Structures are given as C-alpha cells and as structure tokens.
Amino acid sequence: MHEFIFNGQPSRVVFGVGALKHLPREIEALGATRALILSTPEQAKQAQAIADMLGNRAAGIFPRAVMHVPIETAREAREVARELGADCAVAVGGGSTTGLGKAIALDSGLPILAIPTTYAGSEMTPIFGITEAGMKKTGRDPRVLPRTVIYDPELSVTLPVGMSVTSGLNAIAHAAEGLYAQDRNPVMDLMAEEGIAAIARAIPAIQKDAHDMEARSDALYGAWLCGAVLGNVGMALHHKLCHTLGGSFNLPHAEVHTVVLPQAMAFNEKAAPEAMKRIARALNTQSAAQGLFDLAARNGAPVALRDIGMKEEDLDKAADIAVANPYWNPRPFGREQRGEIRDLLQRAFEGVRPD
Numbered sequence: 209m210h211e212f213i214f215n216g217q218p219s220r221v222v223f224g225v226g227a228l229k230h231l232p233r234e235i236e237a238l239g240a241t242r243a244l245i246l247s248t249p250e251q252a253k254q255a256q257a258i259a260d261m262l263g264n265r266a267a268g269i270f271p272r273a274v275m276h277v278p279i280e281t282a283r284e285a286r287e288v289a290r291e292l293g294a295d296c297a298v299a300v301g302g303g304s305t306t307g308l309g310k311a312i313a314l315d316s317g318l319p320i321l322a323i324p325t326t327y328a329g330s331e332m333t334p335i336f337g338i339t340e341a342g343m344k345k346t347g348r349d350p351r352v353l354p355r356t357v358i359y360d361p362e363l364s365v366t367l368p369v370g371m372s373v374t375s376g377l378n379a380i381a382h383a384a385e386g387l388y389a390q391d392r393n394p395v396m397d398l399m400a401e402e403g404i405a406a407i408a409r410a411i412p413a414i415q416k417d418a419h420d421m422e423a424r425s426d427a428l429y430g431a432w433l434c435g436a437v438l439g440n441v442g443m444a445l446h447h448k449l450c451h452t453l454g455g456s457f458n459l460p461h462a463e464v465h466t467v468v469l470p471q472a473m474a475f476n477e478k479a480a481p482e483a484m485k486r487i488a489r490a491l492n493t494q495s496a497a498q499g500l501f502d503l504a505a506r507n508g509a510p511v512a513l514r515d516i517g518m519k520e521e522d523l524d525k526a527a528d529i530a531v532a533n534p535y536w537n538p539r540p541f542g543r544e545q546r547g548e549i550r551d552l553l554q555r556a557f558e559g560v561r562p563d
C-alpha cells in the first residue's frame with residue numbers, strides 16, 4: 209500500500225427521504241436563531257417554504273444566487289446578512305447557491321447549512337469560487353465547508369431529467385479523478401468507487417422515471433460520496449479542462465464535465481490502470497472511458513462540445529490555456545503535450561467514442 213495522509217473533514221450529514229423535516233432541529237443544533245435562506249431566483253419558492261418552516265428562526269431570504277458567484281452578488285448577500293443580523297446561512301439548491309453561501313462564510317465566518325438539490329457536490333468541499341471582472345478565482349478555506357448538510361432525495365425530484373444525468377456525471381468526475389489523485393487515500397478510494405456505482409445505477413433509473421425515489425436516493429448518496437472525494441483529494445487533467453472550458457468559453461458546468469470525462473479518462477488510461485479498473489468495475493463495464501461515454505450517450509446527455517456551445521475555432525486557444533498552467537496528472541500535460549491535448553479537445557468537440 210502506498211503512503212497516505214487522511215484528514216477527516218468535520219461536517220454533519222443528515223440523509224433520508226423527508227430529511228428536510230429535521231431542519232429546525234439542525235438549526236438549533238448549530239446554535240443559530242437568525243437563518244438567512246439562500247437560493248437562485250428559480251428556487252425562490254423553495255427558499256420561502258424553508259423560511260416558513262423555520263418561523264422566527266428565519267431572518268429572511270436572499271433568492272438571487274447565480275452561476276459562478278459574481279463578486280457583486282456576493283457583496284450584496286454579505287450586506288443583507290449583516291443588515292439582518294443573520295447568524296447562519298441556509299443554502300438550498302445546487303453548486304451556485306452553495307457557492308454564494310461560501311462567499312458569505314469566507315467574509316464573515318457564518319456557519320452554512322446546505323440542502324443540496326443537484327449532484328454537484330460543493331456542499332462537501334472547503335473550495336470556494338468567486339468571479340471578479342470575468343475571472344473566476346478559486347481557493348480553499350475551512351470556514352466555507354458547510355457545517356451541516358441535509359440530503360433529502362425528495363427535493364431533487366424536480367431536477368429535470370437532462371440535468372440530473374449531467375449533474376450525476378459531474379459528480380462521477382470528482383470520484384474518477386480522485387481514484388488517481390496524487391494525494392489519494394484508501395478511504396476516499398472506497399467512497400469514490402461506491403459513489404460512482406451508486407450514480408451509475410441511478411442515472412438510467414431516473415431517465416426512466418424521474419420520481420423513482422430509490423434512484424433519487426442513490427444519486428444523492430453518490431453525490432455525497434463523490435463530493436467528499438472532491439473535498440479531500442486533488443483533481444487533475446479533467447477538472448483543468450473543465451475549468452478552462454467553463455471559465456474562458458462560458459460553457460455550462462455539468463454538461464462540460466459530461467462531455468470531457470470520457471476523453472480525459474481515455475487520455476489517462478495507461479497512466480492510471482488501477483484507477484481505471486475501479487471505475488470500470490463501478491460502472492460494470494470493461495473500459496472506464498467507454499463506459500462513461502456510453503452512460504452519457506444512452507441516457508440522452510451531450511457527448512460533443514459542439515452541441516453545448518463550443519466553437520471549433522476556439523479549440524486552439526483552449527489547448528493553450530489548459531497546458532499553460534497544468535495541474536498534476538498521472539500523464540503529464542504541459543506545453544510539450546499541447547498537441548495531444550489539442551487532439552483530445554478535437555475528439556471532445558466531435559463527440560468521438562473513445563477506442
């Protein structure tokens with residue numbers, strides 16, 4: 209066994225169909241009396257319902273979270289939290305809403321209680337991102353890790369099937385890269401494999417019936433495990449490419465992950481055979497890269513960058529950005545490998561099934 213360091217991250221997870229009913233108890237356990245509820249405009253009704261449920265423990269709602277946490281929104285939310293004398297932030301929604309909670313916590317140290325309704329996994333990480341002047345800056349700070357996470361599969365039933373599939377693959381991406389991370393450890397390996405298997409099981413079932421509560425539970429369980437992997441070990445080529453494509457070309461987050469993942473796995477296949485074996489085993493296939501491609505394609509998710517808004521003339525620039533400041537990866541991808549990364553992007557652009 210290789211050497212490792214395992215650092216348990218302190219967060220309390222409350223999981224179950226109907227678990228939202230425990231929210232008042234969990235707010236009390238945090239010692240909070242004035243919760244500020246955060247959501248996107250699309251989920252404002254859900255935020256209001258949560259405020260109603262909390263009664264006088266709710267200080268107000270801020271239903272203006274948007275993708276990538278613009279600094280202006282973060283400042284506005286911080287101001288509202290101060291004005292209302294909030295002593296806790298409740299983030300109900302996906303990564304964008306949790307991200308806004310993190311921006312508040314970074315500034316004020318307010319504890320976050322997250323109620324995730326997608327599978328992105330941000331609620332399990334101390335990673336924050338804030339966009340200023342068109343540039344998304346990310347960092348790690350233990351203050352932004354939500355103290356409590358309530359996973360209630362009932363709340364994810366309204367996530368449209370298409371988004372459920374891509375969000376599930378977004379989660380799988382964290383686990384897949386965690387399995388070959390430089391700082392991986394046996395606990396995260398277990399969580400990663402189990403997380404991939406749970407989501408791979410859930411995706412076709414949700415595709416068949418969006419209200420299948422067993423499948424919604426599997427997906428959210430997988431999202432928790434995969435999110436924990438993201439929060440605990442380093443990410444590599446796949447996440448670098450997705451940050452490049454999402455950040456510089458404004459492509460949609462979960463869809464980019466879905467399209468790039470099989471190609472990134474094909475690139476790393478020979479350099480990380482043990483990880484590939486575990487991913488394939490979790491997917492119940494022979495090949496990790498092909499299995500991920502097929503999981504997306506068979507369930508109606510995009511497999512080509514050209515179908516999610518990428519322009520072919522931007523592929524050169526994307527390759528340049530990706531190799532300029534590479535992350536550690538089992539197969540290096542610096543400037544010398546620019547041609548190979550450009551080829552990978554071409555295959556992702558066209559949606560070619562890995563060999």
Ligand code: NAD
Pocket residue numbers: 248249250251274275276277301302303304305307325326327328329330331333334335336337363364365366367368375438461462
């Ligand atoms: P999102 O939070 O942007 O949500 C997309 C849309 O779906 C929003 O309009 C939202 O209101 C809606 N939605 C969410 N759940 C719903 C539900 N159950 N029913 C109906 N509508 C619902 O999408 P996301 O993919 O969860 O998050 C993406 C963002 O999170 C990106 O900015 C990404 O960078 C960030 N992220 C950060 C981390 C981290 O660790 N910091 C991890 C993963 C993702």
